[in-house]
Amino acid sequence: MSRKKRLPPLEFFQVGALPVANHFLKRLRMGEILASYLPGPDRRQKLSPTRALMVLVRNLLISREPLYGVGAWAKPFEPSLLDMSPLEVAFLNDDRLGGRWNISSTRIGRP
Numbered sequence: 001m002s003r004k005k006r007l008p009p010l011e012f013f014q015v016g017a018l019p020v021a022n023h024f025l026k027r028l029r030m031g032e033i034l035a036s037y038l039p040g041p042d043r044r045q046k047l048s049p050t051r052a053l054m055v056l057v058r059n060l061l062i063s064r065e066p067l068y069g070v071g072a073w074a075k076p077f078e079p080s081l082l083d084m085s086p087l088e089v090a091f092l093n094d095d096r097l098g099g100r101w102n103i104s105s106t107r108i109g110r111p
Helices: 018-025 030-039 049-062 066-075 085-089 094-107
Strands: none
Touching: 018 030, 018 049, 030 049, 030 066, 049 094, 085 094
16 A cells, blocks of 8 residues: 655745835845844844834835734735744734834934
């Protein structure tokens, strides 16, 4: 008797316009600029301020979902296109993203 190997289930992700947006954001060095003005990663936080704000920038460029819908918007995309791991994408919610915005708005203009 031959046993058939079970293949892992296929995962499907959206790509959309993220590669194009990422190209221009990289050329503009948007992540580097934000990182120079924002606090660095903190072990207590699940998302770094720079990554969270870059997700918001991508969202604004592509679909303009409200803050409470960004997590659902990001979920079908390939996580690497958002410069995140699958676990980090799961942490996207309005409380965390709103907290990032609060941190960034207090630091703007003070590198």
